Amino acid sequence: MSEIPxxxxxxxxxxxxxxxxxxxxxxxxxAPLLNPGTGEPLKAEDLYPIFCEELSKQEMNNDDQxxxxxxxxxxxxxxxRPSPLVRAYCLEKALGTPAHIYYKFEGNNTSxxxxxxxxxxxxxxxxxxxxxxxxxxxxxxxxxxxLSMATAxxxxxxxxxxxxxxxxxxxxxxxxxxxxGATVTPSPSMTTNVGRKINEEFPGxxxxxxxxxxxxxxxxxxxxxxxxxxxxxLNQVLLHQSVxxxxxxxxxxxxxxxxxxxxxCAGGGSNLGGLISPFVGEMLRGExxxxxxxxxxxxxxxxTRGSFVYDFCDTGRVCPLAKMYTLGSNFMxxxxxAGGLRYHGMSTxxxxxxxxxYMKATSxxxxxxxxxxxxxxxxxxxxxxxxxxxxxxxxxxxxxxCKETGEAKNIVFGLTGTGYFDLVAYxxxxxxxxxxxxxxxxxxxxxxxxxxxx
Amino acid sequence: MSEIPxxxxxxxxxxxxxxxxxxxxxxxxxAPLLNPGTGEPLKAEDLYPIFCEELSKQEMNNDDQxxxxxxxxxxxxxxxRPSPLVRAYCLEKALGTPAHIYYKFEGNNTSxxxxxxxxxxxxxxxxxxxxxxxxxxxxxxxxxxxLSMATAxxxxxxxxxxxxxxxxxxxxxxxxxxxxGATVTPSPSMTTNVGRKINEEFPGxxxxxxxxxxxxxxxxxxxxxxxxxxxxxLNQVLLHQSVxxxxxxxxxxxxxxxxxxxxxCAGGGSNLGGLISPFVGEMLRGExxxxxxxxxxxxxxxxTRGSFVYDFCDTGRVCPLAKMYTLGSNFMxxxxxAGGLRYHGMSTxxxxxxxxxYMKATSxxxxxxxxxxxxxxxxxxxxxxxxxxxxxxxxxxxxxxCKETGEAKNIVFGLTGTGYFDLVAYxxxxxxxxxxxxxxxxxxxxxxxxxxxx
Numbered sequence: 001m002s003e004i005p006x007x008x009x010x011x012x013x014x015x016x017x018x019x020x021x022x023x024x025x026x027x028x029x030x031a032p033l034l035n036p037g038t039g040e041p042l043k044a045e046d047l048y049p050i051f052c053e054e055l056s057k058q059e060m061n062n063d064d065q066x067x068x069x070x071x072x073x074x075x076x077x078x079x080x081r082p083s084p085l086v087r088a089y090c091l092e093k094a095l096g097t098p099a100h101i102y103y104k105f106e107g108n109n110t111s112x113x114x115x116x117x118x119x120x121x122x123x124x125x126x127x128x129x130x131x132x133x134x135x136x137x138x139x140x141x142x143x144x145x146x147l148s149m150a151t152a153x154x155x156x157x158x159x160x161x162x163x164x165x166x167x168x169x170x171x172x173x174x175x176x177x178x179x180x181g182a183t184v185t186p187s188p189s190m191t192t193n194v195g196r197k198i199n200e201e202f203p204g205x206x207x208x209x210x211x212x213x214x215x216x217x218x219x220x221x222x223x224x225x226x227x228x229x230x231x232x233x234l235n236q237v238l239l240h241q242s243v244x245x246x247x248x249x250x251x252x253x254x255x256x257x258x259x260x261x262x263x264x265c266a267g268g269g270s271n272l273g274g275l276i277s278p279f280v281g282e283m284l285r286g287e288x289x290x291x292x293x294x295x296x297x298x299x300x301x302x303x304t305r306g307s308f309v310y311d312f313c314d315t316g317r318v319c320p321l322a323k324m325y326t327l328g329s330n331f332m333x334x335x336x337x338a339g340g341l342r343y344h345g346m347s348t349x350x351x352x353x354x355x356x357x358y359m360k361a362t363s364x365x366x367x368x369x370x371x372x373x374x375x376x377x378x379x380x381x382x383x384x385x386x387x388x389x390x391x392x393x394x395x396x397x398x399x400x401x402c403k404e405t406g407e408a409k410n411i412v413f414g415l416t417g418t419g420y421f422d423l424v425a426y427x428x429x430x431x432x433x434x435x436x437x438x439x440x441x442x443x444x445x446x447x448x449x450x451x452x453x454x
Numbered sequence: 455m456s457e458i459p460x461x462x463x464x465x466x467x468x469x470x471x472x473x474x475x476x477x478x479x480x481x482x483x484x485a486p487l488l489n490p491g492t493g494e495p496l497k498a499e500d501l502y503p504i505f506c507e508e509l510s511k512q513e514m515n516n517d518d519q520x521x522x523x524x525x526x527x528x529x530x531x532x533x534x535r536p537s538p539l540v541r542a543y544c545l546e547k548a549l550g551t552p553a554h555i556y557y558k559f560e561g562n563n564t565s566x567x568x569x570x571x572x573x574x575x576x577x578x579x580x581x582x583x584x585x586x587x588x589x590x591x592x593x594x595x596x597x598x599x600x601l602s603m604a605t606a607x608x609x610x611x612x613x614x615x616x617x618x619x620x621x622x623x624x625x626x627x628x629x630x631x632x633x634x635g636a637t638v639t640p641s642p643s644m645t646t647n648v649g650r651k652i653n654e655e656f657p658g659x660x661x662x663x664x665x666x667x668x669x670x671x672x673x674x675x676x677x678x679x680x681x682x683x684x685x686x687x688l689n690q691v692l693l694h695q696s697v698x699x700x701x702x703x704x705x706x707x708x709x710x711x712x713x714x715x716x717x718x719c720a721g722g723g724s725n726l727g728g729l730i731s732p733f734v735g736e737m738l739r740g741e742x743x744x745x746x747x748x749x750x751x752x753x754x755x756x757x758t759r760g761s762f763v764y765d766f767c768d769t770g771r772v773c774p775l776a777k778m779y780t781l782g783s784n785f786m787x788x789x790x791x792a793g794g795l796r797y798h799g800m801s802t803x804x805x806x807x808x809x810x811x812y813m814k815a816t817s818x819x820x821x822x823x824x825x826x827x828x829x830x831x832x833x834x835x836x837x838x839x840x841x842x843x844x845x846x847x848x849x850x851x852x853x854x855x856c857k858e859t860g861e862a863k864n865i866v867f868g869l870t871g872t873g874y875f876d877l878v879a880y881x882x883x884x885x886x887x888x889x890x891x892x893x894x895x896x897x898x899x900x901x902x903x904x905x906x907x908x
Binding site for chain 1: 460563632
């Protein structure tokens with residue numbers, strides 16, 4: 001075999017033509033969504049007022065192993081995919097490890113992350129259903145940016161409710177969305193009932209993701225021809241993101257390499273779920289074994305310190321209930337947390353797989369995450385997103401373990417995106433004023449106590 | 455022939471192994487640099503106190519057609535090269551043009567531009583010469599970012615003098631450089647004689663590129679083991695940037711396409727020179743014909759409204775004199791100019807080629823540039839740098855001309871970088887508060903009157 005190149009690119013006709021639905025291979029299916037009022041399991045049609053019909057069906061589809069990627073979505077994928085699988089030669093050399101490190105880099109598109117993979121799919125189905133537009137919330141703005149690119153492409157209106165503190169502190173993210181034609185409203189706003197109510201109750205509030213979700217859902221359901229879309233957590237999102245794992249698997253196969261270990265950062269689970277899906281599929285079908293590690297922030301440790309229970313998906317409690325590893329829907333990471341991945345719960349698919357022992361989870365402190373990010377940037381060139389750097393940190397740790405044992409493991413991790421819009425956090429780290437926060441057992445117990453009693 | 459893909463990638467072993475030196479094929483060589491004191495032509499060794507020896511030799515080398523790219527530089531290139539040549543299918547469709555539009559995209563690296571191609575070469579030669587570090591100036595920060603990545607890779611110290619107003623208004627650029635280990639000093643500073651003098655004469659000054667150059671040169675020559683490096687204008691820089699054109703040519707050859715028209719933005723000329731070098735080489739050798747268009751801002755129109763004379767390369771007048779199209783070394787674009795490409799002069803190589811009729815030049819207004827940028831972003835996904843968007847604007851204009859004439863021209867343009875750090879300018883455009891500025895004939899005449907009398 002010839003030497004493995006730095007970047008293993010697939011050709012455009014090797015982009016997968018179907019998404020892989022890991023649920024089809026799971027013996028223990030993810031628990032169904034429940035109606036928050038009645039506690040009854042939801043059917044696809046119950047979701048139609050909120051989500052597009054096709055996406056609602058995908059949300060509930062536990063049976064079909066493969067779902068064709070529509071041609072229009074594939075065409076868009078071709079503008080920025082296949083994304084490279086990179087052999088981290090320079091990082092290996094810097095660490096002096098016998099391990100072979102690979103990363104799937106999803107940051108080479110203007111949204112700066114993997115979020116675009118699902119945004120374009122969701123926009124496509126909205127267009128196909130004849131909708132006028134979509135609404136969504138965004139915190140730091142990664143998802144909102146991806147969605148605005150996707151809606152610009154399909155000529156749909158895009159209304160983004162952006163958490164007020166981010167709207168003010170991240171004007172550049174906001175401006176990218178505007179450049180792609182989206183309307184960006186700081187949340188809580190005075191344009192929705194729920195926004196007005198929250199502004200009245202908490203004058204001068206900075207907003208929260210939970211509130212922005214509630215506003216976006218209200219905006220979608222109160223306007224003719226609009227639906228709500230979401231960038232993580234949902235089964236449909238993991239389905240779309242399977243393109244990451246499928247390409248990773250195809251690239252590894254091309255160079256004749258079997259991954260020993262697959263590492264991904266985990267917030268709501270969109271990247272991790274997409275990256276590992278085809279590998280977990282092989283495990284579920286008894287064809288192969290992989291060591292899979294989910295990495296979460298120590299300040300928001302849903303896998304490692306949460307409970308596997310039914311919980312609200314949003315702080316506003318308007319969305320269906322989901323059974324997931326959760327810290328409680330009103331859990332909030334400390335304000336000094338700059339590393340992203342701040343969702344209180346975890347994808348129901350990943351929660352079930354974790355509970356069934358198909359993956360491990362670990363949590364890392366943000367100062368260690370930024371130190372790893374900087375080390376990586378200086379040798380591999382790419383300035384990573386803080387979220388992605390959680391995976392970098394653990395990949396480096398595992399590579400250093402290999403240095404001790406002399407094992408030449410094949411370590412694969414997901415580099416979900418770039419950190420161009422996270423430089424306030426990098427500055428804190430560079431200035432030595434970033435600190436760590438780890439919630440107490442009491443913090444978590446209090447928050448978990450508010451999960452619904454079913 | 456099979457259908458042309460969206461992205462035409464070369465493989466890693468198709469990265470050129472030598473840079474192409476267009477000067478070797480020029481009958482009229484670029485005019486030599488002159489000693490600003492004596493007016494005598496400079497020799498390579500005259501530059502050794504300022505530049506690395508190998509780079510000084512490259513600066514003076516009008517004879518060797520090819521210069522080998524060192525293996526260590528090639529290894530670094532492999533982390534982000536070959537860069538894709540993209541077929542702009544979506545833009546063509548949006549314009550309804552029969553033209554085939556291609557762009558060479560140099561933005562897929564953390565520095566966000568083509569500047570890295572020369573930064574890594576310059577850092578390599580500095581390392582090879584056993585230097586401790588390098589100094590440079592940066593305005594908006596693109597070059598400083600590229601250089602800090604390159605010096606981090608080779609373990610060199612990097613001292614960047616950043617124009618004070620940019621240092622304060624572009625904290626994120628500054629922070630990327632710091633993340634890569636560079637020391638960033640706002641200029642004018644109190645760390646150099648020239649900085650202290652300027653601060654004394656003009657208390658509270660915002661700084662200028664000319665002043666930052668002077669500080670960087672002083673810092674290089676007053677510290678043991680340091681040299682000064684520059685990101686554009688110089689012959690050595692165009693040499694390194696020829697990798698852009700060579701890859702473009704190779705990718706076009708691969709798909710059997712001959713470019714009819716090649717369009718590039720032009721500030722100091724590093725991108726344009728690199729992109730067109732191998733194509734101009736064919737013209738110089740009488741092998742082929744291309745229509746080449748340099749695009750510059752209407753607010754800083756050195757080709758279209760400047761004079762082809764010897765001028766100072768810096769406002770501080772410490773650098774050698776160069777014969778080039780210039781607006782005069784104290785010409786400054788209006789403060790409202792947000793589109794980059796603000797250097798008063800133009801590469802001596804490009805100036806000679808332009809004077810000899812090998813290319814055309816045109817200037818465009820910045821509001822038109824940003825409109826083109828937004829149009830491009832919405833269909834092609836990529837958020838372009840304002841600099842690059844000058845080329846986009848003219849590529850769109852030419853494609854629309856083809857729509858009128860029905861010609862299916864092959865239009866190739868250079869997409870030099872991304873606009874993630876230019877969102878203040880995008881915001882101005884989105885808010886409708888960006889205006890245009892075109893210098894009067896009198897402005898330019900006054901500035902040109904200060905060129906040296908030889």
